[in-house]
Amino acid sequence: MIQVEGLTKRFGQVTAADAVQFTVERGDAFGFIGPNGAGKTTTIRMLATLLKPDAGTASINGYDIAEDPRGVRGSVGYMPDFFGVYDDMKVWEYLDFFAAAYRVPANKRPALIRDVLELTDLSDKRDEYVDALSRGMKQRLCLAKTIVHDPEVLLLDEPASGLDPRARIEIRELLQELCGMGKTILISSHILPELADLCNKIGIIEQGRLLMVGSVDEIWEQLEGGKQLVIRVRDRLQEACDFLAARPDIASVEIEEDAVHALYDGQPDQEHKVLKALVVAGFEVSSFVEQETDLESLYMRLTKGLVS
Ligand SMILES: Nc1ncnc2c1ncn2[C@@H]1O[C@H](COP(=O)(O)OP(=O)(O)OP(=O)(O)O)[C@@H](O)[C@H]1O
Ligand SMILES: [Mg+2]
Incomplete structure (x- = not known):
């Protein structure tokens, strides 16, 4: 049409x-x-x-x-x-x-x-x-x-x-x-x-x-870049953040409010390894979820704000 x-x-x-x-x-x-x-x-x-x-x-x-x-x-x-x-x-x-x-x-x-x-x-x-x-x-x-x-x-x-x-x-x-x-x-x-x-x-x-x-x-x-994980630990938030940043299957990390937001770009369906590593390293993980990927975050990733 x-x-x-x-x-x-x-x-x-x-x-x-x-x-x-x-x-x-x-x-x-x-x-x-x-x-x-x-x-x-x-x-x-x-x-x-x-x-x-x-x-x-x-x-x-x-x-x-x-x-x-x-x-x-x-x-x-x-x-x-x-x-x-x-x-x-x-x-x-x-x-x-x-x-x-x-x-x-x-x-x-x-x-x-x-x-x-x-x-x-x-x-x-x-x-x-x-x-x-x-x-x-x-x-x-x-x-x-x-x-x-x-x-x-x-x-x-x-x-x-x-x-x-x-x-x-x-x-x-x-x-x-x-x-x-x-x-x-x-x-x-x-x-x-x-x-x-x-x-x-x-x-x-x-x-x-x-x-x-x-x-x-x-x-x-079509988008590359993997899944956004939202991870909460009982304490040592910054340490957890650094720990994750050092992993090859984590593309980026940042702390937002009381959680670590980590972009996972390792093999598909292997996210549990991140959780396991955290637990083995002694972090008390209280929640570990994949962030719902909505259109908004997709858009933010695609358009880098070159214009504005
Ligand atoms: N008549 C015009 N003369 C000169 N430049 C123009 C004219 N119309 C649009 N532009 C330029 O073309 C570009 C695209 O503008 P356009 O209005 O198509 O954007 P838009 O996506 O509709 O933006 P918005 O979300 O603000 O409505 C801008 O850089 C704008 O300055
Ligand atoms: Mg317009």
Whole structure:
């Protein structure tokens, strides 16, 4: 549904997107993750045909972004990272305006607007002025206008930024619902847990380069570096730390709060040897666990903060 090949954009000295390449299948939810300035917005704007690439191509729903931008625009709903809402418009007028812009016939618009308002949980705001809505409501309204022409592909640039935790969850649920309706979604964020539940595919971008693409599990497999062990001892914490640091199967250690965090990169399934060595050396180990590896720590390992 989305095919990106070598997409490149330069702004002066900065290469905002550097030969970005990935594909998104129909029905996929693709999470585009990276720190500030990584090139997410630039890439999405090129896909939305709002920015011309310096090199590379992309097609959406079979339409080439350079050769057939109209076809692309008809197929995508684009939600920008910053959006303006018009002052003197009511919620329904705002949606009516965008539906008209997408050439939805006038007699079909009222039912359509009712549907998207219901989907985005804004039905009771129908007759309010847009600028009187709270930020979270504006965000949902923007999402409503993004889907008003029933596009097959949604390009969403940080749709949940600036929202409170509840509103974030609501947006996520809404996106899950849209996914269930068969939409293909590309969503950017730098907040990982937000995407973990929603996306079946993740692309990590930094300094314009796509570092990795795949499912969360695949990305894990591609990663080297082993398992994070969290070890607690009754006393002699620093000594335990030094003891572990000297082992060849421990890549790094640090003390965090009252535990030693040790990165194990020895043979798989041989972590027990670390525990045994500690016990034999007389350390009173009170707990020895493998840290749950979540998307967050994966991300921290992958992106070294080169940009920020
Ligand atoms: N119009 C522009 N003119 C000059 N430089 C730009 C322009 N747009 C983006 N850039 C530069 O391109 C790089 C990528 O920016 P981009 O907005 O794509 O990042 P992002 O991943 O969306 O970041 P954020 O998480 O902060 O939204 C940055 O270094 C930025 O300064
Ligand atoms: Mg951005």
